[in-house]
Amino acid sequence: xxxxxxxxxxxxxxxxxxxxxxxxxxxxxxxxxxxxxxxxxxxxxxxxxxxxxxxxxxxxxxxxxxxxxxxxxxxxxxxxxxxxxxxxxxxxxxxxxxxxxxxxxxxxxxxxxxxxxxxxxxxxxxxxxxxxxxxxxxxxxxxxxxxxxxxxxxxxxxxxxxxxxxxxxxxxxxxxxxxxxxxxxxxxxxxxxxxxxxxxxxxxxxxxx
Numbered sequence: 237x238x239x240x241x242x243x244x245x246x247x248x249x250x251x252x253x254x255x256x257x258x259x260x261x262x263x264x265x266x267x268x269x270x271x272x273x274x275x276x277x278x279x280x281x282x283x284x285x286x287x288x289x290x291x292x293x294x295x296x297x298x299x300x301x302x303x304x305x306x307x308x309x310x311x312x313x314x315x316x317x318x319x320x321x322x323x324x325x326x327x328x329x330x331x332x333x334x335x336x337x338x339x340x341x342x343x344x345x346x347x348x349x350x351x352x353x354x355x356x357x358x359x360x361x362x363x364x365x366x367x368x369x370x371x372x373x374x375x376x377x378x379x380x381x382x383x384x385x386x387x388x389x390x391x392x393x394x395x396x397x398x399x400x401x402x403x404x405x406x407x408x409x410x411x412x413x414x415x416x417x418x419x420x421x422x423x424x425x426x427x428x429x430x431x432x433x434x435x436x437x438x439x440x441x442x443x444x445x
Contacts, residue, residue, distance in 0.1 A: 237432050238263065238306035244430070245305035247296030252396070252415040253311060260418060261436045262425075265305070269295035273312070281314055281321045285348040285362060288312045293350045293357065307358060307430045311349040313415050315391035323390055331381040331392035335402070338391060340371035345391070345413045349421060351428055358428035363417040365408030367395070372402055 238244055243263035246253060257264050271291040275284055292310035302308055314321040317337060325331035345367055350360040372380075386392035386399060393399035395406075395413045411418040425431035 238425070238430050242304060242306045244425075245296065245302055245308045247292055247299075247308055247310040250311075250415050256411055256414060256416045256418055257309075260422065262431075263436075265301060267296060267299050267301035269299060271295055275321065275323075281316050281319070281346060282362065284321065285312055285314060285346060286360075289348045289350045289360065290357075293352045297352055297354060305353075307351050307353045307425070307428065309349060309351050309421070309425075311347055311416055313345060313347040313390055313412075316344040316346055321390075325387055325392045328381050328384075328387070331386050332377050334392040335372060335377045335381060335386075338369045338393070338402075339377070340369060342366055342368045343391070347412050347415065347417055349416065349424070351421075351424055351430065353430075358430065359424035361420055361424060363409055363412045363420050365406055365410070365412045365417075367406050367413060368404045369402050370404040376402075 240263045243265050246257060246264045246266050247268060249268045254264065254266060269292065271288065273288050289310055289312050292312065293308060296302060296308050296310055322334055325334055345365045346362055348362040351358045380398065383398055385394050385397050393402060395403055406413065409417045409419060422434060426434065
């Protein structure tokens with residue numbers, strides 16, 4: 237069972253995922269294993285996410301940091317436009333092109349996560365959120381791309397940052413767009429028997445020490 241002495245191991249270098257778990261009061265430590273995240277020819281978005289997340293989990297559970305962890309959590313997020321994924325922009329010009337593609341229309345953000353321990357997969361799920369961008373003019377696109385905020389993010393924007401100015405509405409999980417669906421992850425951890433009483437109170441944190 238998870239506590240401060242037996243934390244969740246987050247197999248991701250994403251500060252957004254770490255921040256979401258920290259906001260939930262989940263004790264975590266971080267480790268990351270490199271896997272091939274390139275899209276294979278003719279590979280559809282769902283099989284791609286299933287493959288990449290399975291590869292991440294298989295790699296992270298073998299790391300020394302996984303010993304003593306309550307479980308391992310890994311995830312991957314894709315922005316889907318017209319049924320095809322778009323990744324992180326290569327540069328500022330690529331970011332502008334992506335933002336023009338998203339302007340004035342809806343797209344989807346898919347995050348797949350998996351929870352495992354040793355060789356066992358305890359839970360795996362893909363969560364989808366629909367996002368509508370308002371119509372952006374060229375000056376707004378250029379100015380936002382120049383901030384650099386979206387250069388390390390799929391779709392070239394950050395809904396939790398300046399990029400919120402472009403988001404007209406969403407349908408589904410907000411935290412999923414940031415990088416990790418908080419509600420679904422908590423439910424999966426509880427169903428898997430990794431997480432006990434939740435929220436974790438200060439008293440229970442103190443007793444765990």
